[in-house]
Amino acid sequence: MSFGTYARRVRxxxxxxxRRHRALRSAVTEYAPLGYHATWAYLAATALPEPDxxxxxxxxxxxxxxxxASRAVRLRETTAFAARRRAEKAAGRRTVGGPxxxxxxRPHWPTETAPARLGLVAAVANRRAAFLKGPxxxxxxxxxxxxxxxxxxxxxxxxxxxxxxxxxxxxxEATRDESAAIxxxxxxxxSLGPPRWAPVLQWLRFADLLxxxxxxxxxx
Numbered sequence: 066m067s068f069g070t071y072a073r074r075v076r077x078x079x080x081x082x083x084r085r086h087r088a089l090r091s092a093v094t095e096y097a098p099l100g101y102h103a104t105w106a107y108l109a110a111t112a113l114p115e116p117d118x119x120x121x122x123x124x125x126x127x128x129x130x131x132x133x134a135s136r137a138v139r140l141r142e143t144t145a146f147a148a149r150r151r152a153e154k155a156a157g158r159r160t161v162g163g164p165x166x167x168x169x170x171r172p173h174w175p176t177e178t179a180p181a182r183l184g185l186v187a188a189v190a191n192r193r194a195a196f197l198k199g200p201x202x203x204x205x206x207x208x209x210x211x212x213x214x215x216x217x218x219x220x221x222x223x224x225x226x227x228x229x230x231x232x233x234x235x236x237x238e239a240t241r242d243e244s245a246a247i248x249x250x251x252x253x254x255x256s257l258g259p260p261r262w263a264p265v266l267q268w269l270r271f272a273d274l275l276x277x278x279x280x281x282x283x284x285x
Contacts, residue, residue, distance in 0.1 A: 068095040068136065075129045078122075086119045089129055096136045099172045102195065103188035103274055107174070108132060110187030138175035172274040174281075182234040185278040189234075193226045196271045200264045211254060215265065218250050222272055229275060234282055241279040248272045 074080060074088035090105070097104040108118075112128035115121040174180040202215055225247060228240045236244075251269045255262050 066091070068092055071095065072129060072133060075125060082119055082122060082125075085122065085125055089118070089125060089132075092129065092132060096132060096139070098135060098139065098174050099188050099274060099277075100192075100270065103172065103192050104132075106187040106191035107181070107184035111181045111184040134177075135175050138177060142175055172277040180281055182282070185281060186230060186234040189226055189275060189278055190230055192271045192274055193223070193230070196226070196268065197223065199267055202262065202264050214250075215254060218247055218254075219268065222247050222268060222275070226271075226275055229279055234278065236279045236282055241276075241282075244272065244276045244279050248276055 071088045071092035075085050075092065077085065077088075080088075089108075093101060093104050093108070099107055108128040108131055111131055112118065112124040113121065115124060118125050118128060174185075201219070202212060204212055207215070221243065225240055225243050229236045229244075232240070248269065251265055251272055254265055255269065
């Protein structure tokens with residue numbers, strides 16, 4: 066089913082709170098600009114006076130409004146980019162010109178204003194908890210020197226996330242630079258490509274989220 070169908074189910078006051086809650090979950094599977102879990106954490110943090118969206122139908126609707134507003138901006142961005150590329154190709158330009166283009170697989174909260182700092186902090190906190198519980202590379206498959214380097218990157222990424230959270234989403238320049246350096250370090254390991262690096266790919270997704278959230282903090 067489509068995002069619009071799920072959105073209508075969320076707004077259906079004749080449905081049970083549980084069904085409306087499930088419909089919002091399904092809507093997030095269709096549009097999750099920060100990744101599913103991080104997007105849900107963002108919505109819950111920005112919509113709630115309650116600890117659980119299932120307890121507050123009004124908060125459920127606020128969360129849907131936030132998600133729909135972001136999706137509308139994303140659709141406009143996508144349409145504008147497609148029109149620009151058609152014009153560039155018609156003019157014989159093979160490379161992408163103009164402003165930087167967001168990559169859909171990278172965390173990015175499209176919005177007409179600045180993303181909510183509270184939501185970004187909640188997203189990072191959620192993903193940091195998962196990161197700390199996640200798997201590590203198999204020592205039997207990874208050379209010892211690389212395993213040691215990965216362990217250092219893991220510790221640096223956790224420290225960087227902790228600094229971001231301690232600053233309540235207002236990190237200093239050193240934290241922003243460090244998060245970008247960690248992403249570069251993880252990319253060096255992933256360039257080898259085998260499935261043995263699957264845990265590192267999960268670390269990279271978290272690091273990409275942290276880089277984005279730290280960068281957004283530059284915006285007043």
